[in-house]
Amino acid sequence: MRERPWTAFYGPGVRASIEAPATRDLPALVRSVAAAHGRAPAFTCCLPNGMNGTLSFAQVDAMSDAFAVHLREVAGLCPGDRVAVQMPNGLAYPVAAFGALKAGCTLVNVNPLYTEGEMARLFEDAAPRALVVADMFAGKVPAATRRHPIPHVVVARVAEFLPALPRAIAGLVQRHWDRTVRPLGWPHVRLPGALASGARRQAEGRIEPARYAGGVEPDDVALLQYTGGTTGAAKGAMLTHRNLLINMEQTLELTTGLEKGREVALTALPLYHIFAFTVNLLGFWALGARNVLIPSPRPLSNLRRAFENYPITWMSGVNTLFNGLCNELWFTDSPPRRLRFSSAGGMALQGGVARRWEEVTGTPVLQGYGLTETSPVLTFNPLGKSREGSIGVPVPSTDILILDDEGRPLPPGEPGEIAARGPQVMKGYWRKPEETAKAMAGGAFRTGDVGVMDPDGYVRIVDRKKDMVIVSGFNVYPNEVEEALSAHPGIAEVAVIGVPDAAAGEAVKAFVVLRDPGLTPEAIRAFARGRLAAYKVPKAVEVRQELPRSNVGKILRKDLRAEAAARAGQGG
Amino acid sequence: MVGPFEQAVLALMIFVIMLGMGASLTPRDFVLTFKRPYAILVGIVAQFGLMPLVGVALVALLPLPAPIAVGLLIMSCMPGGTTSNIFTYFAKGNLALSMLMTVASTVAGVALIPLVLLLTAAALDLAIPRESVVATLVLLLVPALLGMGLRRLDPNAGAVTEVLGSGLAIVFILLLVVTWVPRNWQFLLTTTPATYVAAIGLGASGMALAYLLARLLRFRRVDAQTVSLEIGIQNGPLAIAIVAFTFGEAAQPYMAVPALYALFIVVTATLVTLLFRRFNTAAEQRTPKGLL
Numbered sequence: 001m002r003e004r005p006w007t008a009f010y011g012p013g014v015r016a017s018i019e020a021p022a023t024r025d026l027p028a029l030v031r032s033v034a035a036a037h038g039r040a041p042a043f044t045c046c047l048p049n050g051m052n053g054t055l056s057f058a059q060v061d062a063m064s065d066a067f068a069v070h071l072r073e074v075a076g077l078c079p080g081d082r083v084a085v086q087m088p089n090g091l092a093y094p095v096a097a098f099g100a101l102k103a104g105c106t107l108v109n110v111n112p113l114y115t116e117g118e119m120a121r122l123f124e125d126a127a128p129r130a131l132v133v134a135d136m137f138a139g140k141v142p143a144a145t146r147r148h149p150i151p152h153v154v155v156a157r158v159a160e161f162l163p164a165l166p167r168a169i170a171g172l173v174q175r176h177w178d179r180t181v182r183p184l185g186w187p188h189v190r191l192p193g194a195l196a197s198g199a200r201r202q203a204e205g206r207i208e209p210a211r212y213a214g215g216v217e218p219d220d221v222a223l224l225q226y227t228g229g230t231t232g233a234a235k236g237a238m239l240t241h242r243n244l245l246i247n248m249e250q251t252l253e254l255t256t257g258l259e260k261g262r263e264v265a266l267t268a269l270p271l272y273h274i275f276a277f278t279v280n281l282l283g284f285w286a287l288g289a290r291n292v293l294i295p296s297p298r299p300l301s302n303l304r305r306a307f308e309n310y311p312i313t314w315m316s317g318v319n320t321l322f323n324g325l326c327n328e329l330w331f332t333d334s335p336p337r338r339l340r341f342s343s344a345g346g347m348a349l350q351g352g353v354a355r356r357w358e359e360v361t362g363t364p365v366l367q368g369y370g371l372t373e374t375s376p377v378l379t380f381n382p383l384g385k386s387r388e389g390s391i392g393v394p395v396p397s398t399d400i401l402i403l404d405d406e407g408r409p410l411p412p413g414e415p416g417e418i419a420a421r422g423p424q425v426m427k428g429y430w431r432k433p434e435e436t437a438k439a440m441a442g443g444a445f446r447t448g449d450v451g452v453m454d455p456d457g458y459v460r461i462v463d464r465k466k467d468m469v470i471v472s473g474f475n476v477y478p479n480e481v482e483e484a485l486s487a488h489p490g491i492a493e494v495a496v497i498g499v500p501d502a503a504a505g506e507a508v509k510a511f512v513v514l515r516d517p518g519l520t521p522e523a524i525r526a527f528a529r530g531r532l533a534a535y536k537v538p539k540a541v542e543v544r545q546e547l548p549r550s551n552v553g554k555i556l557r558k559d560l561r562a563e564a565a566a567r568a569g570q571g572g
Numbered sequence: 573m574v575g576p577f578e579q580a581v582l583a584l585m586i587f588v589i590m591l592g593m594g595a596s597l598t599p600r601d602f603v604l605t606f607k608r609p610y611a612i613l614v615g616i617v618a619q620f621g622l623m624p625l626v627g628v629a630l631v632a633l634l635p636l637p638a639p640i641a642v643g644l645l646i647m648s649c650m651p652g653g654t655t656s657n658i659f660t661y662f663a664k665g666n667l668a669l670s671m672l673m674t675v676a677s678t679v680a681g682v683a684l685i686p687l688v689l690l691l692t693a694a695a696l697d698l699a700i701p702r703e704s705v706v707a708t709l710v711l712l713l714v715p716a717l718l719g720m721g722l723r724r725l726d727p728n729a730g731a732v733t734e735v736l737g738s739g740l741a742i743v744f745i746l747l748l749v750v751t752w753v754p755r756n757w758q759f760l761l762t763t764t765p766a767t768y769v770a771a772i773g774l775g776a777s778g779m780a781l782a783y784l785l786a787r788l789l790r791f792r793r794v795d796a797q798t799v800s801l802e803i804g805i806q807n808g809p810l811a812i813a814i815v816a817f818t819f820g821e822a823a824q825p826y827m828a829v830p831a832l833y834a835l836f837i838v839v840t841a842t843l844v845t846l847l848f849r850r851f852n853t854a855a856e857q858r859t860p861k862g863l864l
Contacts, residue, residue, distance in 0.1 A: 046727075047731075049731045049734065049735065050723070050727045050728075050730060050731035050734075051727075051728055051731040051732065052727055052728055052731075053728075162728075163728055165728070165732055166728050166731065166732060169732065169735060297859070298859050299856050299857065299858075299859065300857055300859060301856065305727070305731075308598050308600070309723075309727045320859060321859075324857050324859050327857055328857065329792070329794070333604055334600050334604060472859075503857075503858065503859065
């Protein structure tokens with residue numbers, strides 16, 4: 001094994017290597033934590049006006065058992081079948097996700113912002129046999145499943161499992177005020193009904209849901225987490241029980257000072273994002289923390305009641321969230337008093353934002369780094385030893401290699417492609433052996449990011465090798481956006497790049513050559529909105545006479561990026 | 573003007589509304605406002621300095637008969653009313669500041685109203701019904717504190733009360749206008765234009781000047797908006813009570829401005845609130861979609 005000098009920065013008592021997780025698989029984690037913390041509050045869903053509902057560890061355990069029984073006995077799913085979950089944060093999410101895992105199924109996280117077309121492509125690839133979808137996004141289901149029907153659809157409310165009155169008020173608002181929920185004219189089951197039927201079967205048939213996961217091996221796929229593909233089509237990263245459990249432990253290990261059963265965590269990031277899934281859903285659960293779930297953090301004032309009503313001790317977020325909160329008067333006026341620290345991931349944390357956050361809250365924000373394919377955390381800044389501009393040191397049992405263009409390791413201080421080896425690296429891409437082989441060439445996962453490692457192990461990101469754009473923590477692949485735009489008959493050519501953006505870190509920008517000279521940028525964006533999730537829609541569209549090309553005719557995104565960078569440098 | 577039953581219903585509505593307003597606050601909001609006592613102080617000075625000056629200026633500029641002018645001056649010396657809190661809530665202003673200003677000006681008013689009237693109207697022998705003052709305070713403070721406590725006890729109960737209170741507040745405001753007009757239709761027809769200008773102008777120019785003053789003193793925008801609504805919206809019912817108490821049988825002409833004011837301030841304040849709210853909503857941070 002290589003030497004790992006960075007373990008010197010780990011706090012006292014921190015394990016330098018974690019080869020086996022504390023529990024064998026995710027259902028075992030859910031059960032053992034529930035047994036330990038029982039009636040303590042596990043999840044609290046806090047709506048923008050402060051209406052809330054709470055489920056205890058024992059309740060989540062029992063309800064996810066009932067849901068597992070429902071999936072297996074009522075819906076007739078088999079071990080290994082995919083269960084897609086498309087929901088914003090809410091009490092239904094852990095019940096559905098844990099239930100699917102307990103049933104021995106593979107969970108598939110689906111971004112609720114996806115358009116019908118994006119959903120259809122994902123469903124085609126993952127072929128889920130069941131879908132749990134939030135009512136406010138369920139309107140897209142018929143069109144998205146036309147070619148690939150999903151036999152069993154369960155619909156959940158955002159305010160599911162809240163007390164009756166708040167639930168009714170939230171329902172009235174959604175149906176009649178903001179009209180986000182409409183009646184569904186197709187066959188589906190409601191989540192509470194599904195749980196009731198599961199619980200009935202459990203009682204009648206003396207079913208032991210614990211046995212469903214009996215055949216699950218630690219290296220079986222627990223989660224298919226989709227990430228945009230370089231070729232345009234999304235790829236599902238196969239993350240195993242072991243991947244996720246170990247990564248959760250690797251991350252918690254570096255955040256010393258956490259007390260089991262005493263933390264109150266704020267989850268404003270969506271749980272369907274891999275960072276929130278591993279750190280917030282699994283990590284906070286394992287800690288016995290009370291996890292305050294925010295269905296939608298937009299506008300940021302939606303977080304106010306959660307901060308006022310609960311003594312938040314830990315939160316995770318992306319740069320955009322920390323930056324935004326520091327610009328909210330109510331937040332800077334009375335910053336959370338019990339907060340001890342925050343974790344940042346998903347996108348680069350800007351030095352200025354980290355400093356301002358520390359000024360406002362008096363607590364540090366620690367940056368980590370990782371990718372969907374690595375469950376996701378690869379590196380993290382140890383508490384008290386954070387270095388500005390650095391993504392920290394590798395987490396336990398993880399090796400970071402810096403490779404040259406031929407895939408040979410480079411010495412410290414030289415920039416090259418970051419590659420990673422560790423127990424959190426995915427099994428591969430779902431049904432894409434060539435893509436997997438390419439990403440794993442040389443026995444380490446190639447991240448596509450360019451970084452430098454100091455001799456003592458701290459890593460800095462200097463560039464991104466892939467053309468990927470990261471909009472506020474979400475990956476956007478230019479190919480996908482280009483493909484969507486080129487479907488417009490009035491567009492002859494299109495190239496998409498990422499440009500710096502104050503709020504989102506990066507924003508999508510499209511350069512187009514028009515066939516129809518009357519086409520306006522606004523019309524192009526409107527067209528894109530119908531085909532792409534909102535965060536993928538170009539924020540700016542620039543019309544060009546021609547696009548820069550290489551001598552073999554390939555459009556050169558890097559020239560466009562250089563141009564944009566030069567313009568930004570001039571302050572224009 | 574209003575029967576005891578209607579008065580009881582109105583009081584009950586204000587109670588529930590203030591319960592809801594209170595449920596939107598935490599003790600920390602008040603602590604923060606106390607940390608900037610400057611704002612409350614400026615509020616009191618503007619309330620009993622700026623508004624009476626506006627009153628005096630309107631008397632000087634408009635051809636008003638003496639009793640109407642006296643009514644106008646009394647109106648201009650009133651403390652802030654409870655409705656200012658409702659409007660501040662809907663404008664997304666600083667509700668804690670608004671409440672504290674109402675309380676402070678109501679308490680200070682007991683001493684300051686006669687003093688200011690002495691200066692402006694030269695020795696009017698006014699009787700200030702203490703019950704009205706006390707009623708204002710009780711109807712503001714008790715439910716607000718209860719609402720705050722309710723929220724602390726159970727955030728759900730607090731949130732539901734807030735929803736209920738704010739819904740009722742809209743009904744209340746509509747009710748004020750809808751019941752006032754038919755009741756006083758004849759009065760509306762016989763009132764002179766100058767009286768209209770005085771009644772509408774007092775509130776409107778009070779809000780505008782208070783906003784400018786607060787901005788000049790470098791108040792934060794939400795605080796300036798709060799001060800503006802607080803200063804511009806006077807305690808109409810208190811003025812009516814004072815006039816009725818003082819002039820008894822002969823109160824009718826003195827009542828003209830307070831009564832008209834009570835109607836038009838609701839209209840003016842609604843417009844200003846919508847304006848402030850739009851401004852505050854537009855100034856809200858936009859976060860990129862990616863975060864959802």
